[in-house]
Amino acid sequence: MNINELREHLCETYPDLCPLFSIEFGDGVLAVDADRLLDAATDLKELGFDRLSMVTAVDRPTHLELVYRLYSRSMTAALFIKCNVDREEPRVHSLVGLWPAALWQERETFDMFGIVFEGHPDLRRILLPDDWEGYPLRKDYRDDSVIRRPDYI
Amino acid sequence: MALIDRLGESLDSGRGGGVILSTVDSLIDWSRGKSLWAMPMGTACCAMELIAASFNKFDFDRHGTFPRPDPRHTDVMIVAGTITKKMAPAVKQLYEQMADPKWVIAMGNCAVSGGIFYYDTYSVVRGVDEFLPVDVYIAGCPPRPESLQDAVLRLRERIATESIAPDRRREAVLTLPTVGDISFGKRPGEGSADEESGSR
Numbered sequence: 153m154n155i156n157e158l159r160e161h162l163c164e165t166y167p168d169l170c171p172l173f174s175i176e177f178g179d180g181v182l183a184v185d186a187d188r189l190l191d192a193a194t195d196l197k198e199l200g201f202d203r204l205s206m207v208t209a210v211d212r213p214t215h216l217e218l219v220y221r222l223y224s225r226s227m228t229a230a231l232f233i234k235c236n237v238d239r240e241e242p243r244v245h246s247l248v249g250l251w252p253a254a255l256w257q258e259r260e261t262f263d264m265f266g267i268v269f270e271g272h273p274d275l276r277r278i279l280l281p282d283d284w285e286g287y288p289l290r291k292d293y294r295d296d297s298v299i300r301r302p303d304y305i
Numbered sequence: 306m307a308l309i310d311r312l313g314e315s316l317d318s319g320r321g322g323g324v325i326l327s328t329v330d331s332l333i334d335w336s337r338g339k340s341l342w343a344m345p346m347g348t349a350c351c352a353m354e355l356i357a358a359s360f361n362k363f364d365f366d367r368h369g370t371f372p373r374p375d376p377r378h379t380d381v382m383i384v385a386g387t388i389t390k391k392m393a394p395a396v397k398q399l400y401e402q403m404a405d406p407k408w409v410i411a412m413g414n415c416a417v418s419g420g421i422f423y424y425d426t427y428s429v430v431r432g433v434d435e436f437l438p439v440d441v442y443i444a445g446c447p448p449r450p451e452s453l454q455d456a457v458l459r460l461r462e463r464i465a466t467e468s469i470a471p472d473r474r475r476e477a478v479l480t481l482p483t484v485g486d487i488s489f490g491k492r493p494g495e496g497s498a499d500e501e502s503g504s505r
Contacts (some may be wrong), residue, residue, distance in 0.1 A: 239320045271306075279391070280391060280428065281390065281391045287429070288427045293427070297427070298425060298426065298427050299423065299424050299425070300424065300425065301424035302423050302424075305424070
């Protein structure tokens with residue numbers, strides 16, 4: 153499958169998301185719902201996206217945005233999957249079964265943002281101590297030991 | 306400076322030439338100061354300078370300082386890099402495993418005070434002196450290996466004032482310049498610019 157066939161296939165499969173997809177100008181972006189994430193990822197893996205290069209998240213004002221970056225060595229194309237998850241109860245299905253590289257990356261995302269990956273075999277903190285409270289990369293994280301930078305610096 | 310540092314000339318001038326009198330403190334401080342084996346606690350970019358210090362361009366082996374990866378063999382822990390709250394218990398445990406007498410050099414701004422991670426950071430210890438007794442601080446981000454060399458020599462001078470009696474200090478002649486002694490742009494021993502112009 154080349155890039156043109158990939159674009160046609162994705163536009164057929166996700167008709168409402170087609171404008172977001174601009175893989176010929178760089179990394180394409182594919183936004184899916186949280187409950188469709190596993191299906192979309194399975195689909196993309198079968199299409200030839202054999203490498204998971206990154207998992208991260210973004211704290212938006214109303215929700216958390218989970219980001220996976222996939223890469224296809226045969227098509228030399230990269231694709232972002234973005235999926236919005238609920239801030240209060242962020243749960244999404246893990247992609248460890250598709251790409252084992254997600255094992256530590258999802259642990260880190262859980263560590264920093266508190267997103268719970270269902271089906272993850274070993275979901276615990278990876279960078280912070282096990283008894284840490286809170287998720288530091290969330291905008292509403294508060295910690296008494298943090299010294300705020302004063303205005304004059 | 307201890308008599309033992311001038312061993313050669315002492316032996317030449319002394320009657321008989323084969324006997325030298327010194328104190329136990331002087332001998333012990335001399336031997337401790339000149340074989341400061343280092344525990345390289347390199348956790349971040351300062352470790353690159355620490356590594357460079359060991360290799361042939363700077364060659365700290367000529368000072369008797371070289372890294373050993375085992376706390377039980379080492380005398381001075383060089384904390385080179387950012388210490389996070391998760392890493393701090395491990396650093397403290399390694400320090401406790403070192404045999405007495407032992408010293409600590411805090412290398413770089415992160416180890417001194419947290420450095421650029423002082424503000425707005427949830428995970429970084431603001432200086433290793435929160436849990437270790439630091440003897441010498443080196444500023445820099447990262448410091449040059451020459452700074453580390455200066456720290457080792459200063460630590461040696463500090464050791465020269467120590468005594469095996471716990472509450473006694475030795476009087477030692479310190480030779481390294483302090484901040485007030487250094488005037489930039491001149492070599493030691495040169496006169497100031499005004500004196501030079503006056504002499505012409």
